[in-house]
Amino acid sequence: MININILKPTSSNFQTYLYIGSALIFIGIFDVFLRSFFNINYLTFLPGSLNFLFPLIIGLVGLQMIRLEYSGNRIVDKINQNINNNTFNAGLTLIIIFLTLLVIPPALDWMILEATISGDTKEACVATEGACWTYIKVWFRRFMYGMYPNDFHWRINTAFIVLIAFAFVGYFMRGKLKNYITFYYAILYPIIAFVIINFLISGGSFGLEWVETNAWGGLSLTFIVSFFGLIFCFPLGMILALGRRSELPVIRYISIGYIEFWRGVPLITVLFMSSVMFPMFLPSDAFVDKLIRVIAAIILFEAAYVAEVIRGGLQALPRGQYDAAKSLGMGYWKMQIFVILPQALKLVIPGIANTFLALVKDTPLIFVVGLSEVVGMLQMAKTNPKWLGYAMEGYIFASILFWAICYAMSKYSQYLELKYKTER
Amino acid sequence: MSESIIQMKEVNKWFGDFQVLKDINLEVKEKQKIVVCGPSGSGKSTLIRCINRLEEHQKGSIIVDGNELSEKTKDIEKIRAEVGMVFQQFNLFPHLSILDNCTLAPIWVKKTPKKQAEEFAMKQLEQVQIADQAAKFPGQLSGGQQQRAALARALCMEPKIMLFDEPTSALDPEMIKEVLDAMVNLAKGGMTMIVVTHEMGFAKEVADEVVFMDEGMIVERAKTKDFFANPKNERTKLFLSQIL
Numbered sequence: 068m069i070n071i072n073i074l075k076p077t078s079s080n081f082q083t084y085l086y087i088g089s090a091l092i093f094i095g096i097f098d099v100f101l102r103s104f105f106n107i108n109y110l111t112f113l114p115g116s117l118n119f120l121f122p123l124i125i126g127l128v129g130l131q132m133i134r135l136e137y138s139g140n141r142i143v144d145k146i147n148q149n150i151n152n153n154t155f156n157a158g159l160t161l162i163i164i165f166l167t168l169l170v171i172p173p174a175l176d177w178m179i180l181e182a183t184i185s186g187d188t189k190e191a192c193v194a195t196e197g198a199c200w201t202y203i204k205v206w207f208r209r210f211m212y213g214m215y216p217n218d219f220h221w222r223i224n225t226a227f228i229v230l231i232a233f234a235f236v237g238y239f240m241r242g243k244l245k246n247y248i249t250f251y252y253a254i255l256y257p258i259i260a261f262v263i264i265n266f267l268i269s270g271g272s273f274g275l276e277w278v279e280t281n282a283w284g285g286l287s288l289t290f291i292v293s294f295f296g297l298i299f300c301f302p303l304g305m306i307l308a309l310g311r312r313s314e315l316p317v318i319r320y321i322s323i324g325y326i327e328f329w330r331g332v333p334l335i336t337v338l339f340m341s342s343v344m345f346p347m348f349l350p351s352d353a354f355v356d357k358l359i360r361v362i363a364a365i366i367l368f369e370a371a372y373v374a375e376v377i378r379g380g381l382q383a384l385p386r387g388q389y390d391a392a393k394s395l396g397m398g399y400w401k402m403q404i405f406v407i408l409p410q411a412l413k414l415v416i417p418g419i420a421n422t423f424l425a426l427v428k429d430t431p432l433i434f435v436v437g438l439s440e441v442v443g444m445l446q447m448a449k450t451n452p453k454w455l456g457y458a459m460e461g462y463i464f465a466s467i468l469f470w471a472i473c474y475a476m477s478k479y480s481q482y483l484e485l486k487y488k489t490e491r
Numbered sequence: 492m493s494e495s496i497i498q499m500k501e502v503n504k505w506f507g508d509f510q511v512l513k514d515i516n517l518e519v520k521e522k523q524k525i526v527v528c529g530p531s532g533s534g535k536s537t538l539i540r541c542i543n544r545l546e547e548h549q550k551g552s553i554i555v556d557g558n559e560l561s562e563k564t565k566d567i568e569k570i571r572a573e574v575g576m577v578f579q580q581f582n583l584f585p586h587l588s589i590l591d592n593c594t595l596a597p598i599w600v601k602k603t604p605k606k607q608a609e610e611f612a613m614k615q616l617e618q619v620q621i622a623d624q625a626a627k628f629p630g631q632l633s634g635g636q637q638q639r640a641a642l643a644r645a646l647c648m649e650p651k652i653m654l655f656d657e658p659t660s661a662l663d664p665e666m667i668k669e670v671l672d673a674m675v676n677l678a679k680g681g682m683t684m685i686v687v688t689h690e691m692g693f694a695k696e697v698a699d700e701v702v703f704m705d706e707g708m709i710v711e712r713a714k715t716k717d718f719f720a721n722p723k724n725e726r727t728k729l730f731l732s733q734i735l
Contacts, residue, residue, distance in 0.1 A: 385580070385582075387578055387580050387582035388582060388584065390540075390545050390576075390578060390582060391576075391578065391582035391583070391584070391641075392584075393543075393545060393571060394543055394545065394571055394574070394575070394576035394578075394645070394654075395571070395572070395595070395596035395600065395644070395645070395648060396568045396569065396571040396572025396573075396596060396600045396601075396648065397568065397596060397599070397600055398568045401599050401600065405595055405599060406584055406595075409586050410584075410585065410586050413586065487586070
């Protein structure tokens with residue numbers, strides 16, 4: 068009657084095993100929970116190492132007891148298939164759960180429970196061991212707008228709101244206007260954006276005081292650099308990708324040369340060159356703003372990467388698509404625009420998103436030429452003698468900002484993938 | 492009979508060292524239907540791909556509707572627009588609906604107004620009996636439906652000549668008939684057709700002449716009846732005995 072192998076359930080006595088096993092697992096997890104959250108240890112009577120390993124052992128025994136090929140209980144079957152299919156995986160599962168439980172309380176303590184956000188000076192933070200969010204609060208405007216004069220921050224805000232409004236114009240284009248939607252986004256919108264930023268943020272006319280680009284900074288600069296980087300490197304990359312597959316040797320070798328050159332040099336040297344070397348080659352009376360030079364450098368650099376991603380998509384298309392387009396009498400550009408590129412670009416949405424995310428995360432490098440976007444401002448703030456010692460808070464803040472931006476972009480790329488998915 | 496619409500003289504073509512076409516001479520008159528057959532690798536597909544210059548020939552001359560095809564030909568697109576082609580793998584554009592597949596070239600190449608192009612495309616789709624699938628994407632259609640859509644797409648350009656490159660070879664047996672029926676209808680309408688196919692039933696029903704190719708050469712060309720009744724060449728006899 069009594070099953071000798073007590074750790075091997077059968078389908079007949081599974082119910083009992085399920086109850087006992089679940090209880091053991093629960094005890095194991097609960098024990099770690101108590102130790103971690105309330106610093107209570109009920110098992111001090113056990114010798115040292117056994118005390119330490121007790122939750123793991125009891126949890127493993129519990130998982131062993133509910134392991135059955137087919138139990139009929141959906142939740143248990145799911146667990147058995149995915150995380151409890153052998154003792155090693157069961158152990159890993161438990162260790163991950165325990166580690167999570169152990170990490171949460173200190174993290175929670177530091178970030179929220181013992182953190183400070185009140186006050187305007189460093190003194191508010193001296194008393195506590197938690198995070199000093201006061202630091203972020205005090206420096207917030209700097210992180211957003213850089214050294215841009217406080218009185219004119221509304222100009223940056225307005226410019227961005229207007230830009231976002233213009234971005235939605237395409238959404239309302241109906242009927243005949245819809246044919247011009249690509250033209251609007253590819254050519255008109257960048258011009259509008261440049262004009263708005265030039266007049267509103269840079270100023271110098273319409274009674275707006277001129278603010279030189281050296282003073283621009285913070286997250287708004289991140290946006291400006293990324294925005295122009297993204298919208299210009301894409302068409303340039305597209306042309307380079309087509310160029311590299313061209314049948315005309317001159318165009319092909321120019322494209323190959325361009326791509327291999329820009330992929331071979333580090334971005335940081337390109338930025339440095341654009342800011343220091345480039346002006347030396349210009350006639351002394353010519354002047355190109357440093358920010359424009361830097362953005363141009365980023366565009367030229369990233370276009371090489373975009374080109375290779377798009378080329379991957381072009382190569383994935385079967386030759387039959389080219390044949391069909393040609394046999395219908397389409398010339399090179401019509402074939403590329405209506406048949407080849409729409410399919411190729413759809414294929415490389417994940418790769419393009421990848422490159423774009425990298426571009427956004429590369430923007431802090433403009434620090435080397437003296438432009439301080441959000442991470443650059445952070446560097447400045449953490450070395451301010453009044454606020455020494457709060458680098459951690461700053462970096463966490465920047466991480467959250469970048470993560471949010473990049474996650475939004477990633478989600479949008481997934482949405483695009485779904486939107487353009489047609490069954491093959 | 493009327494003038495030859497396609498004239499090929501001493502056409503030679505190489506892929507690297509390998510000669511695919513050897514001294515091809517072929518004349519096709521208007522409204523003629525020619526079936527090209529032969530073992531695989533004999534150059535049939537290459538031959539008809541040369542006619543709309545999807546492949547370039549290295550020696551000899553090809554004249555299509557009075558235009559000589561060569562590197563100097565400037566308006567190759569114009570000639571291609573007059574020569575429709577149906578492929579073995581359909582080659583529909585998967586990102587466009589069937590109707591858009593059919594109207595893309597008329598709108599952008601022939602500059603037909605959109606509404607007119609759509610009406611004409613619907614007529615062509617009705618001809619091949621898939622008008623009800625017009626809004627679907629190619630991936631949602633069966634092979635036979637896709638091939639008929641490809642045929643309609645080519646017809647929307649109102650070509651003077653239609654080329655078929657093994658149009659039924661990629662299809663399940665029960666779908667072959669629907670495609671062949673559409674092709675027979677087209678033939679009855681008086682289209683000039685060159686068809687590469689292994690469907691000998693179709694050849695007997697439709698073709699005026701049959702061309703047999705082997706190893707890049709035209710081995711035999713004869714009226715359909717003669718071709719099947721008393722083939723002259725040994726190689727042709729062997730081929731026919733194997734596939735009939």
